[in-house]
Amino acid sequence: MIRPQLQEFMRRMDQKSVAIIPAAREATRSNDTQYRFRQDSDFYYLTGFEEPDAIAVIAPASPHKYTLFVRPRDPEQEIWVGRRAGVEGAKSEFGAEESFPVAEFETRLQDILDGAEKLYYRLGAYSDLDDAIIKKIASMRALNRKPIHPPSTIVDPATIVHEMRVLKSTEEIELMQRAADIAAEAHVEAMKAVRPGMKEYEVEALIEQIFRRAGAAGPSYTSIVGAGANATVLHYINNDGELRDGELLLVDAGAEYKGYASDITRTFPINGRYSKAQREIYDLVLETQMACVEMVRPGVTHDEIKSHSVEMLTAGMVKLGLLKGEPAELIKEEKYKQFYMHGLGHMLGIDVHDVGLYYHDQESRALEAGVVMTVEPGIYIAPDTKDIPEQYLGIGVRIEDDVLCTANGPRVLTTGVPKDASEIEALMAK
Ligand code: GLY
Ligand code: MN
Ligand code: MN
Numbered sequence: 001m002i003r004p005q006l007q008e009f010m011r012r013m014d015q016k017s018v019a020i021i022p023a024a025r026e027a028t029r030s031n032d033t034q035y036r037f038r039q040d041s042d043f044y045y046l047t048g049f050e051e052p053d054a055i056a057v058i059a060p061a062s063p064h065k066y067t068l069f070v071r072p073r074d075p076e077q078e079i080w081v082g083r084r085a086g087v088e089g090a091k092s093e094f095g096a097e098e099s100f101p102v103a104e105f106e107t108r109l110q111d112i113l114d115g116a117e118k119l120y121y122r123l124g125a126y127s128d129l130d131d132a133i134i135k136k137i138a139s140m141r142a143l144n145r146k147p148i149h150p151p152s153t154i155v156d157p158a159t160i161v162h163e164m165r166v167l168k169s170t171e172e173i174e175l176m177q178r179a180a181d182i183a184a185e186a187h188v189e190a191m192k193a194v195r196p197g198m199k200e201y202e203v204e205a206l207i208e209q210i211f212r213r214a215g216a217a218g219p220s221y222t223s224i225v226g227a228g229a230n231a232t233v234l235h236y237i238n239n240d241g242e243l244r245d246g247e248l249l250l251v252d253a254g255a256e257y258k259g260y261a262s263d264i265t266r267t268f269p270i271n272g273r274y275s276k277a278q279r280e281i282y283d284l285v286l287e288t289q290m291a292c293v294e295m296v297r298p299g300v301t302h303d304e305i306k307s308h309s310v311e312m313l314t315a316g317m318v319k320l321g322l323l324k325g326e327p328a329e330l331i332k333e334e335k336y337k338q339f340y341m342h343g344l345g346h347m348l349g350i351d352v353h354d355v356g357l358y359y360h361d362q363e364s365r366a367l368e369a370g371v372v373m374t375v376e377p378g379i380y381i382a383p384d385t386k387d388i389p390e391q392y393l394g395i396g397v398r399i400e401d402d403v404l405c406t407a408n409g410p411r412v413l414t415t416g417v418p419k420d421a422s423e424i425e426a427l428m429a430k
Contacts, residue, residue: 001095002066005164006046010060012160018062018112019120019157021046022129023054038217041350042122042161044259049094051084055105055129056096057112058120067112068096069105109136110148119151122158158355165349166356167370172260172349173404176372177413179216179257180402183264184416186210187251191417191428196245196270200225203251204239211255220261220352224252227270231396232380234342243270248278250396254352261352263374264414265400272428274421277391281379282421284316289399289419292344292375296367296403296410303364306344309377313340321389322381339381345374348402367405372413376400 002010013019024040039050047056047068055069071077073086090099100108113119113136123130140150168176186207193206204225211218226236227243231250243249249270254263267282269275274282288309295305314336317323322339323330330336347354349372358365367373378398385393399419404411418424 002097003046003048003095004169006058006066006095008164009046009157009160010058010065012164013058013060013120014118015061016116017060017118017120018116018151019056019058020112020133021056021058021120021122021157022126023047023049023052023056025126026052036218039259041259041355042158042165045161045165045350047094049085049090053102054090055102059112059116064098066096067098067100068094069100069102072101072103106132106136109133110140113137113140113150115149116151117149118153118155120155120157120160122156123154162355162357165354166347167368168349168372168404169370173372175258175260176262176348176402176404179220179255179260179262180264180413181416182211182214182216182255182257183253183262184414185214186253186255187264187266187417188427190251191266191268191424192430194243194249194268194270194428196243198243200227200230200239200241200243200249203243203249204253207251207253214255214257216255216257218256220254220256220263224250224265226250226396229383229394229396231267231398232382232394233396234380245271246275248274248395248397250398252398252400254402259350261348261350261354262402262414263348263352263376263400264402264417265376265378265398266417266419266424267397267399268424268428273425275391277389278395278397279421280320281381281392281395281397284313284320285377285379285397285399286419286421288312288316288377289375289401292377293401293403293410293412296373296375296405298368298405298407299366301364301366302344302358302373305375309344310336310340313377313379317379320392322379322392338385339379340377341380342378345376345400348372348374369405369407371405373403373405374400375403 023043027035029035057067068090070090087099090096137150204223222237225239227249228247230236250267252265292305292309314327380396381392383394402413
């Protein structure tokens with residue numbers, strides 16, 4: 001059985017074409033040790049095959065529509081690094097109609113390309129594979145007095161696969177809900193455990209322990225655990241600072257479950273109570289975040305939601321004295337960017353920053369039912385900011401949820417962790 005994603009990909013391909021889709025390769029961490037392998041997202045989506053070094057060949061008009069080139073079984077290697085599906089397993093377990101050892105790919109390349117008018121292949125990822133394919137096409141062109149026909153066009157398969165990945169199936173949404181539930185549980189446990197005097201890495205360890213114990217592969221990106229002014233550094237990942245009484249802790253952490261990401265941020269008080277100044281910033285971000293979540297509906301564009309967040313945050317920052325002037329003018333001059341310098345969110349799926357176009361020509365993309373996106377406005381006030389009320393210095397707040405767009409409006413996947421300030425305080429007081 002060919003999996004539904006691959007069937008649909010074939011249906012959308014030009015029929016007189018072939019696609020060559022490589023798996024990811026192992027990456028060296030240091031000397032002779034590797035990072036834990038993670039499959040290429042497009043390859044995983046189409047094939048479900050989780051081994052490195054494979055190549056999928058998809059040819060809708062051929063008698064064998066789906067061929068997998070894989071690492072063959074190897075008793076010696078399998079003792080050291082684990083079982084391989086091998087050529088037989090590629091067919092019996094992964095639905096390939098034909099399978100060969102990956103070492104045979106280049107010798108079979110001419111047969112693969114011959115007769116296909118179009119080649120779907122993503123140039124630029126693996127230069128050796130790019131080179132082999134381009135050279136083969138060139139050598140086939142030179143055989144023009146024989147009945148040999150290389151493809152005349154090379155198209156990026158992402159034009160099909162990435163657009164498919166934007167709209168999540170029921171099965172994918174179930175996996176994403178599980179990824180969200182695991183991350184939500186970890187955030188709740190972090191809120192309950194945090195005390196002044198702890199280190200950021202203790203919170204990171206607690207969260208990632210919960211991910212792994214729940215069967216997640218681990219975090220879907222490097223966890224951000226930033227206390228005090230560290231929360232104003234957008235991609236802070238050192239996580240080695242101390243949690244101080246009276247400061248906030250920003251935790252941005254999500255789990256990867258069966259290939260799908262979650263991505264949650266919460267910002268909470270280390271001693272369990274928000275100060276007045278912290279609460280003012282927090283409530284402004286929360287009110288903005290909730291208004292933007294409500295906008296996640298079919299037909300609304302990414303830019304419209306972002307603009308709404310800019311309007312609400314700018315108006316609020318003027319009220320608090322962080323910005324001075326007319327909100328409309330401050331927006332035009334992008335003055336809000338001093339404190340809100342990132343996007344409102346991003347699509348979410350197999351990649352945490354998921355694929356799919358955000359603009360069609362110059363037009364911001366409209367949401368559709370089946371899109372999952374994050375909504376994550378924030379305010380970041382660097383400790384050395386001049387000319388603002390000093391009670392706000394060093395405060396960083398972001399609130400991030402994962403939201404499925406449905407025909408009936410937003411469905412928040414990450415409701416398992418509170419975001420209302422009073423609810424967080426009540427949870428922390430337990
Ligand atoms: N943690 C990455 C992001 O929120 O986009
Ligand atoms: Mn995010
Ligand atoms: Mn995040």
